[in-house]
Amino acid sequence: MSNFQLGPAFAKNQDKNDPLATYRNQFHIPKDKQGKELIYMTGNSLGLQPKRTKAYINQELEDWANLGVEGHTDAKNPWLKYHEYLTESMSKIVGAKPIEVVIMNTLTANLHFMMVSFYQPTKTRYKILIEADAFPSDKYAVESQLRHHGFDEKEGIILWKARKGEELANYEDLESIFKVHGHEIALIMIGGVNYYTGQYFDLKQITELGHKHGCMVGFDCAHGAGNVELNLHDSGADFAVWCTYKYLNSGPGSLAGCFVHERHANNKNLNRFTGWWSHNKETRFRMRDEFDQLPGAEGWQLSNPPILSMAAIKASLDLIDEVGFKRLIEKSKKLTGYFEFLLNELNDKHIKIITPSNPKERGCQLSIQVKNADKSLHHKLTEAGVISDWREPDVIRCAPVPLYNSFQDVYHLVNKLKNILNE
Template identity: 65%
Template sequence: MQYINTKAFAEQQDRNDPLNSFRDQFHFPVDQKGNPKIYLCGNSLGLQPKQTSAYVQQELEDWAKFGVEGHTDAQSPWLTSHEDLAKPMAEIIGSQPEEVVIMNTLTVNLHLMMVSFYKPTNTKFKILIESDAFPSDKYAIGSQLKFHNIDPKEGLILWKPRKGEHLCRHEDFESLIDLHKDELSLVMIGSTNYYSGQAFDLERIAKRCQEENITVGFDLAHGAGNIQPNLHDIGADFAVWCTYKYLNSGPGSIGGCFVHEKHIKSTTIDRFVGWWGHNKDSRFNMRVGFDPTPTADGWQLSNPPILSLAGTRSSLDLFEKAGFDNLREKSIKLTGFLEFLIDELKDSSISILTPRNASERGCQLSIQMKNADRSLFEKLTAKGVVADWREPDVIRIAPAPLYNSFTDVYEFIQQLKHCLHD
């Protein structure tokens, strides 16, 4: 796509955008004068769809009207409410509906998956992750190693960028597999790195693990709703994600989990269990042994939080209407425009950490501001830009295609120029 560094070009792209009407379906924060802020922070918290309040209110009304019988009589019956979301979520992560379950939150789900899929032995006990994985992943994996009486210094292998580089190279990952294949029990990689914005080649990673019979899982916290991981086709064993970032379900909202079909019907696989994972045909018999639901639902512990599900349903309804392929197409153009405008600044103090290849990133660009400190970010904030600062010198900018516009991107660059020259 040929870009032009003018506001008129940005506005024309917005007029031509077939997804432009979705912007009006979201609440934008406003400044003291009531003007919408430039919100480019969907990688931390997605905006609230305007229809979400109606979805939540419907659940409150059904609760008031039906009491416990809302489980069967609510507009979206609570007994099957999470099941209704499996199909639209499967479209987003590239899976079969029976491989998806909406439950818990991300790190809880990671722990539950590791109960099932981290099976250390005396010789195969190590876990490989990317060195700059999101801290919660590191904490969870470190604690799992300790739970199995394994020193993390001994059991954790880090996939690191080369000296002087910011991005991980897949050939280095493969070298680590070659070196440690007889010791590795699990590979657990963040699909899209929260700091650099690098989207890893999940198919390449999964294939290499499968060649050596190593279990592989992915954290899609920054991938779900951003890139298409195609989890079923690549044969990932499991994946976990949150829904409050690109999936706009609300702060701290419920997460999701993927278990490949090759595992979901197993009755011998280890798992922590609870009553909501019991086969629903006999769940309420109460006095029989645990019989897992023969889908990813078999990993559930408790009945889901209905008000949180309402926010998730609201956003997924918009994703269905927009079409994920359409969103990804717009995302590539929108992030490409941001990249073009940053380059147009011709400022040697600014560099982009995120890969230049659109297939190796989602909608986030991580911008390194050399010789800058948080004061630059605070100036941007004062000018109505909502973004994200990461120490020591990186601003993360994420134009989400469902509600952000080319004009948002253009106006951000204008504010950045002002702040750089103040």
């Protein structure tokens, strides 16, 4: 959309005509000491709390208080199968089939469990390819997997780097890496949306390239789930992992999601770590039976799930179901496009957007690079009532989340930024 306009009236009018505007009222918006709502732009780090979350968690606390252990079968939402209540909604959000998705563990734990199955090194094919500026946790995880298998973690990692003087990774360079090292790479493990630049990678293109060279392919979709249309099934990726506390608003450190492509659903020969929750549900409580693995992503579970965390996830997923994920994406593109328009209109030499300008190559996060890497600009924004975040060495990340951010949020944020730059 190119017909954006400057001035507060345009933002006000966009909010007035936004069919999703009222959903903002279903979230707790942080306030300053005077009780005025802050401009919250860090849903890419921690999503805001839906007002209904408390009731969802209270329901489980009540059932636990009144029923004790019988809550596993007699609670309003029986706990034994609680993770199943989340599967369908989550599979729609990440573009997968229900059999391919499960909510379990936390993000980096899931990444390790997936690598147990999908990182299958040999003496000659053992290297792992990641993007050069991957989220640190991903880098630490793949390094430790290399060490665990007896390889040198520095020599065993191949980095897909941006070109000198550029911020974004380039697919031609990826193809060049495969021409030289394809026969040595066992696993590609890329962050689906890069945490620093906000670049949304072409998962299908990367997967096809990896598979062509005989590699397994997985994605960390922490910054993608709930933010972009991941289409994980169609991408053909072997696996993906993501957290639920960013764009899926499930609370700090909440449970994570896992995708395993359906072609692996019944492969019992895939190496994996197991626990009793990946055992056949019909015979799970006989206790003395030999292990009988569940098909699909559920077959990677280990433990019975933490219900209170799942209740918070259910609250958020039910809300997203009501809105409709496609509608969220539509608003996201418009809101982020407006944000980009206003930033570009500032025409200020001190700042530059390093996130791709093509809406298909990003979600709602825009990463603003600050010339001379002066963190004082970020401090001043915070003092002006904007919650954004700073990433070393020189980037302010802002994410106008379509569920609870407004066009007026974006307008006021850029106006505050303009005033600070003009000081």
